[in-house]
Amino acid sequence: MTFSAPFTSFVVLADMRTGSNLLESNLNEFDGIVCEGELFNPNFINRPDVSHVEGFDRAARDTDPLPLLAAVQARPGMNGFRFFHDHDPRILAHVLEDPACAKIVLSRNPLDSYVSLKIATTTNQWRLGHVKDRKAAKVTFDATEFRAHADRVQRFQAQVQQQLQASGQVAFPIAYEDLNDVAVLNGLARWLGVAATITAPSTRLKRQNPEPIEDKLTNPEALHAFAGGMGGAGPAPHREPRHAPAAPMFRIASHSPLAFLPIPGGPDQKIYHWLAELDGVSPEMLVTDLGVEDMRRWWLRTPGHHSFTVLRHPTARAFEIFLRQVLSGARGDVVRWLAEVEQTDVSPLDTLDDQPPEVLRADFLAFLRFLKANRAGQTPMVTAPAWTSQVTCLRALAEVCPPRFVLKESDLVPACAQLAAIAGKAAPPAPAAHTPSRRRLSRIYDATVLAATQEVYTEDFMLLGFGDWVE
Secondary structure, three states, X not given: OEOOOOOOEEEEEOOOOOOHHHHHHHHOOOOXXXXXXXXXXXXXXXXXXXXXXXXEOXXXXXXXXXXXXXXXXXXXXXXXXXXXXXXXXXXXXXXXXXXXXXXXXXXXXXXXXXXXXXHXXXXXXXXXXXXXXXXXXXXXXXXXXXXXXXXXXXXXXXXXXXXXXXXXXXXXXXXXXXXXXXXXHHHHHHHHOEOOOOOOOOOOOOOOOOOOHHHHEOOHHHHHHHHHHOOOOOOXXXXXXXXXXXXXXXXXXXXXXXXXXXXXXXXXXXXXXXXXXXXXXXXXXXXXXXXXXXXXXXXXXXXXXXXXXXXXXXXXXXXXXXXXXXXXXXXXXHHHHHHHHOOOOOOOHHHHHHOOHHHHHHHHHHHHHHHHHHHOOOOOOOOOXXXXXXXXXXXXXXXXXXXXXXXXXXXXXXHHHHHHHHHOOOOOOOOOOOOHHHHHHXXXXXHHHHHHHHHHOHHHHHHHOOOOOOO
């Protein structure tokens, strides 16, 4: 079944190391969509191990590429292929002039694609199906080489944009960071006119080089010097999918001019109860199920309002998520991933206190390795809001509901007293610092656990001032 759409085929306009293999794999998850590879790469046809497509070999294709294009487009369903700047220019001219051929424009930060390309060239590993098969390498940053790469990418994108604008066509833009976002992928299919949907992205490919750029270079100082000379210009690459603030989780006090903007994985339940005690009501009396527009209307009708959020130490936050989602069995997909990839069979939550500390520590360290891989795009699971960094959550909040106060869980005693004073109320006791999850974490916490958390949430430690966890 298809929606009424003007498209009969599509082309993915991308470049090397922009994630086009992953996009192809995800598109092929949809019933009714077939994305071929690089059909018009001058060095091979479709893929290096393919000799013929639709009866055409390279020689026949190179003589006249249009019959092959027509044969692919004539298949039932929505068919397309990937096209890079150095592929057959006759095809580019043809598809750009064809309004029935949908244009999907895939982009990635040029610095990331440049370094990724150098690593792939060095290791000769262009696709990764399993994390354990990954080949790692450090490469040398060359400013002149990078400028040439970035200029070439920009020229190709400008050429495509100019021709589409001149012909009155609109492309579907998709960023590397969104390639595993099911909502975006389903929206792309809908735009193509395909009614089928997916519930999860493809599991066939994994991100190959998830480390920070500096860790992939033999000379990171050269990159720093180059960036300094450019005045820090250029967009910073996103390290994880972007997440909008979860407005329905916002809580407004029943009577006081206070709004709590929780960060997933934080001490939300404790704050809900404290806000309720402040006004002498039950937690169910807090105002909930608010959209962003509801929040804005509340701001307008509530003079002197204050909104706040609470940060949690990254290790404590990750451990709380580990308990809530993994040991509880709520995320069976993560439990299976830990068993299959980490060879770790985690203990059920109800037996946790009977486990030796070293067993619980090993299970938690395996979960931290999962979080690192997931946030780097190396697992089949979409990054859940609770798995993102708190820096990312704060950025999302700042776009629509910037909090007046950004507090830390460790500072809640003086912070709650200040909030109560703002509301003109007597302060109820601050939320309890010692909880079962904190006591369990204290049994296993050591320098190894801290270092593993720092690898997962580097930006939270660097930008939010977190150090050692203190019980």
